[in-house]
Amino acid sequence: MEGQTMKKAISKLNDEERDIIERLYFNDETLSSIARGKKVSYQAI
16 A cells, blocks of 8 residues: 555656655665756755
């Protein structure tokens, strides 16, 4: 049940938000790594 709830919640995010969540929690990337790739500060993430 939790997996379905998570998928439903993630599906409501916009593309950029979904990308960040997937990279953080499913690809084990760090905020700093994602921020570097997006050329923003980690606080902006």
